[in-house]
Amino acid sequence: MRLRGVYSWAELIELGLRRKDIELLVKNNDLTRLRQGWYATTDANWRVVEAVKKGGVLTCVDALAHHGVWVPEELTKAVHVRGNARATRAHPTFCRQYGRPEPETGAIDDIGIAFRHAVRCLSPEGIVAVGDSILNQELLAMADLRGELSAAPAAVRELLERCDALADSGAESLVRFRLHSVRVSVRVQVTIEGVGTVDLVIGDRLIIEVDGDRYHRTKEQMEEDKRRDRAAASQGYITLRLTYGAVVDTWDDTLDAILDIVRRKDHLWPRKRGPKRDETSA
Template sequence: MDLITALRARGGVAMRRDLLNAGVGAWQLRTAARRGGVVVPYRGVVALAGAPPEFAEAFRYGGVLTCISAAPHYGLWQLHPTTELHLVCGNGLPRDGVVLHRSASLPPLRGRPVAALADVLVHALRCRPPAEALVMVQCAVARGDITVEFLRRNLPGNRNGRARDVLDLVRRRADSLLEPLAAMHFHQAGIAFVQHVELPGVGEVDFVVERFLIVELDGKTHFEPRAIKRDRRRDNTSVAGGFTVLRYFYEDVVHYPEAMVAEVQAAIRAHYSGLRLNK
């Protein structure tokens, strides 16, 4: 087998012994470092130039990527991409600069040093802050790649209580990472809400809070001229129907959630104060 073809089939990086087993000639491997586009980043590791460096690191340490290090390889939502390396390593030996996850329940991806999706999500639920783990799990669940019930069965006992609390916030549907995050912040603040509500003349809105307040989350597509006009008309129809409307952007939900929650709570207080004054 041709070396380049074999490497491409494995995501661009492989162990020398695995390439030999796949039928790559020993002479190709002996001259690998002199071939254009091929590098030998570590002893026993062969890679295409430009291949994911984290693959080579995983092979270097004899592990597979998991948790947030595996998220990009499954196309999972991430809040804060990081260079921190999270690995499952069979021998469990500590390594400088590596966050070690000591066990996996399923085989890794074939031909790539990436843990199975279920293990990636279980590790994230145990390891990462709730918001980071939530968006990863919500992405996979909304795509139909995995179920909350399956993950819950793999998180038994008291030590996994916090992880199961995150699973309680996951919904079957989410159109962006902003939705589960906003829902988490509203839930933690004790704000009553319903998601994905269809309103006559308005269409579907992201949240209805306390039956009078519409909360919409605006991603990148909402800044297109046609989308701006559509949203303003929807807001007008909502207000004419007796609703109050608040809109929040990515930075509000991700970076300043406390301010968003405080504003929603202020709107709720103002609404009920007005009702009392009008009695």
């Protein structure tokens, strides 16, 4: 048997281990006792280990990220922990959900439980971006998300109506949310002949491409971006390519640049000229 991660006593028993097996693994340093009833292997994820040692389990944005959901980078600096009713009373800094605390089912919460806790840590735009990521990857359906937030305030539940399963990255979701918030209408994942599918289109011809990764961009990807931009320009489109930093770190300047284009009406086709190619929403 190959153990890896953090386990409760009950989980180890379900895996077929007996008390003496667990005691032997601890004696041989193959398992470390984190707190009563919880054990970790030597290669367990440090965030999970930290959460269990603090008296709870990994939840909120940390658990969502573990399941492959996009979460705001700035919220992952601290470990997000939640506990059962007793642990929650003892630890006022633990993450909480709307409604009563529930029993721990494993060292890492599933997506539903993690999302219920995350909405109390996320901003409105963060809730929408996380919802987009869950829907885009088909990890949960919209009906599931609504069910998870049934105990949340109406203002939180209503944010789900702003989610879009077509959104391809968290940064793209943030841009869409922020533009809608200043009454700039955008279309999501629009396919343009000869160019391909672009992230966002404002008006007739302003393409917004959003780099969803702060650090990793290969030479091949950058060359393909340039080809797409040339193809778009040849048809009269304007492409504004946003880095992750332009969205997260310097958004005010980025928004000013977008609004300048819109105020000049450069996002619209000149009166006597229309698009040379057809475009459709993906």
